Amino acid sequence: MRGILSLAVITFKEGIRNRSLFGIALLALFLFGLNITVAGFFMRDIGKVTVDMNLSALSVAGLLLVFFVGVNLMAKDIDRKTIHLVLSKPISRIEYIWGKYLGILFFVFVSLAILLALSSATVFFLHGSYPDYFGQFTWSVFFVAAFFVFVKIALLVSIVVFFSSITTNSFITLIFSVCAFIVGSTIEEVLFYLRSSFAAKELAISDSLRHLLEIVSYLVPNLSVFDFKTEAAHGLAIGLDRLGFSLAYAAVYITVLLLLASLIFRRREFN
Amino acid sequence: MGRLLLLITLLLSLGAHIFVSRQVWDTRAEARRSGEAAYVLPSRFSRILALGYQGLFSDYLFLKTLTFYGERQMLQKPLSEDDWHYLVTSLDVVTDLDPYFFDPYIFAEGTMAWEGKIAEANKLLEKGWRYRDFDWRIPYFIGFNYFYFLQDYEKGGNYIMEAAKLSGSPRFLPTLAARLTYYGGKSETAILFLKGMLADTEDPSFRATLEIRLLALERAAELEKMIERFKDDHGRSPNQVEELVARGYIDVLPIDPYGGQWILLKSGRVFSTSKFTTARKKE
Numbered sequence A: 001m002r003g004i005l006s007l008a009v010i011t012f013k014e015g016i017r018n019r020s021l022f023g024i025a026l027l028a029l030f031l032f033g034l035n036i037t038v039a040g041f042f043m044r045d046i047g048k049v050t051v052d053m054n055l056s057a058l059s060v061a062g063l064l065l066v067f068f069v070g071v072n073l074m075a076k077d078i079d080r081k082t083i084h085l086v087l088s089k090p091i092s093r094i095e096y097i098w099g100k101y102l103g104i105l106f107f108v109f110v111s112l113a114i115l116l117a118l119s120s121a122t123v124f125f126l127h128g129s130y131p132d133y134f135g136q137f138t139w140s141v142f143f144v145a146a147f148f149v150f151v152k153i154a155l156l157v158s159i160v161v162f163f164s165s166i167t168t169n170s171f172i173t174l175i176f177s178v179c180a181f182i183v184g185s186t187i188e189e190v191l192f193y194l195r196s197s198f199a200a201k202e203l204a205i206s207d208s209l210r211h212l213l214e215i216v217s218y219l220v221p222n223l224s225v226f227d228f229k230t231e232a233a234h235g236l237a238i239g240l241d242r243l244g245f246s247l248a249y250a251a252v253y254i255t256v257l258l259l260l261a262s263l264i265f266r267r268r269e270f271n
Numbered sequence B: 001m002g003r004l005l006l007l008i009t010l011l012l013s014l015g016a017h018i019f020v021s022r023q024v025w026d027t028r029a030e031a032r033r034s035g036e037a038a039y040v041l042p043s044r045f046s047r048i049l050a051l052g053y054q055g056l057f058s059d060y061l062f063l064k065t066l067t068f069y070g071e072r073q074m075l076q077k078p079l080s081e082d083d084w085h086y087l088v089t090s091l092d093v094v095t096d097l098d099p100y101f102f103d104p105y106i107f108a109e110g111t112m113a114w115e116g117k118i119a120e121a122n123k124l125l126e127k128g129w130r131y132r133d134f135d136w137r138i139p140y141f142i143g144f145n146y147f148y149f150l151q152d153y154e155k156g157g158n159y160i161m162e163a164a165k166l167s168g169s170p171r172f173l174p175t176l177a178a179r180l181t182y183y184g185g186k187s188e189t190a191i192l193f194l195k196g197m198l199a200d201t202e203d204p205s206f207r208a209t210l211e212i213r214l215l216a217l218e219r220a221a222e223l224e225k226m227i228e229r230f231k232d233d234h235g236r237s238p239n240q241v242e243e244l245v246a247r248g249y250i251d252v253l254p255i256d257p258y259g260g261q262w263i264l265l266k267s268g269r270v271f272s273t274s275k276f277t278t279a280r281k282k283e
Helices: A002-015 A019-037 A046-079 A081-085 A093-129 A139-166 A171-194 A195-200 A207-219 A229-234 A240-266 B001-034 B043-049 B054-074 B083-095 B103-111 B118-131 B138-149 B154-166 B172-183 B185-198 B204-234 B242-246
Strands: B263-264 B268-271
Touching: A002 A093, A019 A046, A019 A093, A046 A081, A046 A093, A046 A139, A046 A171, A046 A229, A046 B054, A081 A207, A093 A139, A093 A240, A139 A171, A139 A229, A139 A240, A139 B154, A139 B268, A171 A207, A171 B043, B043 B054, B043 B083, B054 B083, B054 B103, B054 B204, B083 B118, B103 B118, B103 B138, B118 B138, B118 B268, B138 B154, B138 B185, B154 B172, B154 B242, B185 B204, B204 B242, B204 B263, B204 B268
Parallel strands: none
Antiparallel strands: B263 B268
16 A cells, blocks of 8 residues: 555656646747637626637646656666666556556646646636626536536546556557547437437447447447537536436446456566 | 656657647648538437426526627628527527526527517517516517518517516516507617617627627618608608718718618618628628
8 A cells, every 4th residue: 555655656756747748838928818719709707718719728638637747657667677676666557557547547646736726717717807798607616617627637537547557658548548438428318319210210320230339338438428618608507416427337337447447457568 | 867858758749749749730720610510309309308407407598699790790601501400499498498598589589580580589489478478578479570570560569568568677668569569670670679688788799789780770770860850851762872962951861880871761771781780691
């Protein structure tokens, strides 16, 4: 257990030192600035546009953190063979996987928390500038949606860890993780479209393909589950059951992936 | 020698770059001006391609539509059938991406409804009402369209009554519904409505459009008032608006800001040959 924690701390420190962090922070700042500029172009729903842009900026920054910093933190050890050094310490391979995961997670959490503080300042400023145009906006739903951006990123981190445990190259990990992200964010729309009556009229899809897609929907994470941007933008109430199930979905999915990664990693040979 | 050559080539290529990029931007500006309205990706694709950023995508698409409309207004170019088709489909996709987004609905009401696309505007607003069932303004808009454009006073009254039931609706709505049924289809009605919309609008170019329309309607309402007085005095309506000047009710006829001629409809409503739109004037 102490092994996991110390490895997590080291990973976190390594992440914070990464230069690309500045780039990601600059991009997020640029998006927040853009938001202040663009908000005035809209007619009535300025609050919605503000929340949309802020949460999207947070989410994009999170994705960049995972894909550029996270992949590096995980795969670099294997790429550069420094993993031999780490594994020569009294740390089991399973501890290595969980420690790395927690380290990256903590790193993403701290970075996103800083960005969320900046983002809240932007929303606060625009809220003050256009008090009549924020409709039903509520801070609580906004923060819930921001928290679920973090949950989504936490799930993506586990995907990165999983793919790093089976590939030998950080680039392949990156490609696989990006693909998983794209499939994960589109699977719900695709499936619901195929189930809808429109599709029945327009497309001839064989039953076997339909079954395959149903199976795929269990394999890839459905990232739309963590998307509360619309609710936050319009201040709509979110049922507690939806929040609970979303959180449980993420927890179970992450656990399964990390367990699989541990299993694979335990038997893996390094050369 | 080598360095000098490099520097000279660099300067020359920089000059060429500035020249070429200016040309490119000019040709793009020309292409955008003369080009037909763009194709809108159907929502069943754009919802998927948005990769979970449907809200942001709807903001962008709406801004694009707004710019398209604004550009046509600035160049005083009437919208062709294709342009209208683009506008209608684009707003439909925007509201498919985020059906709770209020701006497309208010924009549709301010443009489409007034330019004769009433059925399309109502269809979009009905979609808005399915989602924004807490918002009194949407049934209020639909009700107005039935009243003012379609002269269906019963349906219009029903929608405004529905609007009055929702929280946050102004206290005058029930009375308004009653008054509208009485005055149905007169300019006064539209003035009340436009003032409500202006109070809700921030965007300067859209405000300008609404303000011109308000001015035209206020002048029409002024004439309608004179016609009422004429009726009281003479027991009949004037044959033409010009008769008001001849009989000394008014010194000169006000100018229609859209550049049309005033006409007196049988219903007693004053209208203009411009039909209060810039688009048709050009045809």
